[in-house]
Amino acid sequence: MKLTDPAVRSAADAELSELSEVVAQGLVSRPLGAWLVPAAAGRPGVLWRYARLVLKRGVRYGRVDTTDDHAAVAVWYSRREPPAPGAEWMYDLQRFLGADAARFALLHAYVDAVLPHTPHHYLAHLAVRPGQEAAARALLASYHRVADEEGLPAYAEVAGDNPRESVLAGLGYEPRSPILLEPGGPVLWRMWRPAPDERLSALPRRVRLHRAAMPFHGRVIAMPRSP
Numbered sequence: 474m475k476l477t478d479p480a481v482r483s484a485a486d487a488e489l490s491e492l493s494e495v496v497a498q499g500l501v502s503r504p505l506g507a508w509l510v511p512a513a514a515g516r517p518g519v520l521w522r523y524a525r526l527v528l529k530r531g532v533r534y535g536r537v538d539t540t541d542d543h544a545a546v547a548v549w550y551s552r553r554e555p556p557a558p559g560a561e562w563m564y565d566l567q568r569f570l571g572a573d574a575a576r577f578a579l580l581h582a583y584v585d586a587v588l589p590h591t592p593h594h595y596l597a598h599l600a601v602r603p604g605q606e607a608a609a610r611a612l613l614a615s616y617h618r619v620a621d622e623e624g625l626p627a628y629a630e631v632a633g634d635n636p637r638e639s640v641l642a643g644l645g646y647e648p649r650s651p652i653l654l655e656p657g658g659p660v661l662w663r664m665w666r667p668a669p670d671e672r673l674s675a676l677p678r679r680v681r682l683h684r685a686a687m688p689f690h691g692r693v694i695a696m697p698r699s700p
Contacts, residue, residue, distance in 0.1 A: 479540040479608050481615040489528045492539060492546045492600075496524035499600035504659040505632045509576045519573045526565055527598055535597070538616060544608035548598040549616055552588070552628075559585065583652050587663065589628050594620045596629035601640070609640050617644070617666070627666040636662035645672070 484492055497520040500506035509523075510516040531537040531548035539546045550556070559581065566574040566581075588595070594616070601609040620627050629646065631639045636648040646664035653660060 479542065479544065479611050481538055481540060481612055484528070484532065484537040484539045484546065486532065488539065488543065489525060489532070491543055492528055492537075493521050493524040495543060495546050495602060496527060496598060496600040497521040498602075500524075503632065505654075505661075508654060508658040509580065510573055515573070519570060522569050523566075523577060524600075526569055530562065530565075531597070536616075538612050540608050540611065542608075543602075544605035545599070545601040545612050547596060547600075547609075547612045547616065550595045550597055552595050553592045553625075555590070556585075556588075580654065583654060584630060584661070587650075587652060589626075589665075591626070593625055594623075594627045596627060596641075599629070599640075606640055610644065613640070613644050620666075621669050624668055624670065626668040626671065629664045629666075630661040631664055632659050632661050634660065636664060639664075641666075 497517060500509070500520050501517050506516060506520055507513075510519045527548060528537055528546070531550075535548060535550035537546065537548050562581070563578055566577050570577060596613070596616075599609060599613070617627065627646070629641055630652065631641055633639065636642060639646075641664045642648075644666070646666045649663040649665050651660045651662050
């Protein structure tokens with residue numbers, strides 16, 4: 474990490490309320506937020522409660538990263554094995570979101586149906602305050618080092634029409650087939666960051682030979698396939 478990059482660390486429980494605002498604000502004025510909660514008047518409150526659920530679940534079952542100034546927050550899960558059934562999650566959605574839970578349950582059903590089966594690290598949520606893309610890049614770069622050390626790829630979804638212009642694309646993620654949210658929802662692009670060995674195989678042969686000559690101090694990891 475560069476000296477100018479913000480410090481990245483795991484979020485504490487006491488920070489979840491403020492970080493919920495970051496997640497909710499990242500959705501409230503965007504097409505995905507409008508699709509999830511069509512009624513504009515109640516949208517901020519519903520999205521805040523959803524964000525709180527997302528972060529609490531991330532702390533319990535995954536990893537939630539942030540910066541000291543809370544400029545960005547990322548929720549990660551290690552997917553070495555298929556996730557446990559989501560009955561508890563669906564119960565929590567219904568309990569805390571009430572009549573608004575249906576669209577959120579539908580979103581997660583769409584996403585869960587196409588999660589890669591190969592082991593990977595899953596960026597389930599990324600939220601960034603306006604103008605703080607550097608914080609987002611620092612968050613992701615920090616976790617990417619973990620994924621690279623384990624020899625695993627990373628997976629995420631990004632909403633919008635131009636996935637190649639997203640922060641993820643600038644960090645090595647490649648667009649895959651999109652998820653079309655129905656009825657009348659936006660497009661979610663599936664994004665895949667290849668494992669180190671996959672990225673190496675994509676380099677020109679001359680570069681591959683140079684890299685292959687370098688010493689490797691680690692264990693051999695089976696090469697996973699892309700989704």
